[in-house]
Amino acid sequence: MYNILSGLRVIEAASFVAGPSGGLYLAQMGAQVIRIDQLGGGPDFRRWPLTPAGDSLYWEGLNKGKQSVAIDLTRAEGRELAVALAAAPGDNAGLFLTNFPVAGFLSHAALAARRADIITLRIMGWADGSPALDYTVNAAVGVPDMTGPAGDTHPVNHVLPAWDLLGGAWAAFAVTAALLRRRTSGEGAEIRVPLSDLAATSLGHMGFVAEALTQGDRGRMGNDLYGAFGRDFALADGARLYVVAITPRQWRGLLAALELADGICAIEAATGADFAADEGARFTHRAALFPLFEAAFGAAVLADLAPRLDAAGVTWGPYQTLAHAVQHDARLFTGNPQFETISHPSGLTYPASGPAATLAGEARGPQQPAPRLGADTDAVLADVLGLDCGAIGRLHDAGLVA
Template structure:
């Protein structure tokens, strides 16, 4: 946790991954992020994975360090409260993150009527407003048909919701840019960020789109690294690692470590090529190279290789389950990004703060998600300026609720 955005107030009305991720990143940089949900929780409040007690690890993971207000959004009074909250006054307020539809009670037209300089990042599925989620967009841009092994025609979906995560980060960046512009010109803005546009632009930026326009879609290549040398290998004893050699130095070092310089040199002489100077040649001729590497790796254990891997800076990584990653000091255990904290579910486990590091500034500990409705009265009082009597009436009418739905 850092305080680069200290003083900024962001209101979040969203569900699932992209919108909450945007709010999470802003909160981890010090913004006050106030999330409103339906009383009893929104559509993602019980989403898997769950604790043994039925609490969503997903929800409390994506909503760390945020404040929570519970509102009955099915009632006109509740919708009006959400509108007022999004457009609440204050020089550092008027910033809203949502994935609610373009039209409706949280439309930019309605919100900007309450606050003309409102900044809104609206996460969408398709740019025309049709619904989509990460997995349906991913199938449409063709990634699942590139994944998998050549001998299996079935599409392979990604476990990681990459477009959701990229869209959330893109929305956070766009909001900060719009805030900077508002400081110059005083203007509000709605920024619509469809998952489909993030996916399509990313595929184009990486050259995948232009490649396909040549009339040839990329074939499945299993775990081979396209256009370079990289693949999974099985070591003596059965351990599997992922290894990559892109630069000339990485390539030469790998040959030295495995002691196969002579064998690879013989292939180069036969084919009339220089593998060190042209990474693409390593990919083109991988059918000749891979058996040499497979044999060399199969003769060595990871313990045999580790000293030279570390000494020479070989680019590799182990295949391991998430439970093993949790014990890996490079990833979780011992990583200063993580803090062991008590979560709303009652479980204590490591939670990450901001994924970047600022060496010149002390890192604060990660903060847990709030209990649903934990800050209802505080937000109504401090942000909307309601009196204790007005807040009590809203509770009595069931328009708002505190922790536990009260």
């Protein structure tokens, strides 16, 4: 945790990945992020993976460092409380992050009627308001048809929800950008971040759209790195590595580590290619190159090869399971200062991840767990809305909050 956003108050009414991850990133940089939760939890409160007791590891991972106010949003009085929280006054408040529908009681228009300079950030499926998830958007843009073994025709969706995670990052960025503008202009903002637009624009930025228009769909190529030299290789001891050589230095280092310079010279003579100078040529002629590398890697064992690869400046990484990595890999998990072992609302104690960005030279604050559902209801109603004990007690008695 860092404190560079200390003093900001963000109200979040969101579920699943994109919205909550945006709030998570803001909280881990020091903002006060207050979740509005439905009594009993929203649609992702019991989402897998679950503990044996039925608590969601997913939910408590995405909501670290936040506060939770539990409100009955099915009743008009409860919805009024949610609107009041989102539109509460304050120079560093009036920031609302949600994936609720465009229309309804939490619409930008409804909130702006209460606070003209409010900033709303709305995660959406399709830009026209139609529902979508990361996986359905990914299917629509054609990425699964480019993924998987060459020659296979079954679509392969990536296990990580790329557009959701990118959506959370965009949400945090756009909210803070709009706040900077509001401080100079006084203007609020309605910001919409559809997953469909995230996918389409990202593919446009990386040249996929232009490629499809001018050259057609990219074919499947298994684990081959498109446009350069990269692939997985099996070793004699059963280990498997992914090796990449994009720059001339990486290429020369790889040849030196595997003692393949003579064999590569023969292929260059036969093809007229200059593999050191042209990374595209390494991709074009990969069918001729790969057998040499397969043989070299297949005769090596990891304990001997790893030091040679590192000494030569080769870019490589081992294939390993996540369970193995979280228990043994110091760079990623066991020795990574991004993680701190804390107790969580589920009752389990395990490492919690902090912000991915590191502020060099600044100490990280302690990790904060996710809240218990409604744990901060009374404090938030008092601090943000100024309700006294009697008023809060009456809301409890009426079953509007918990």
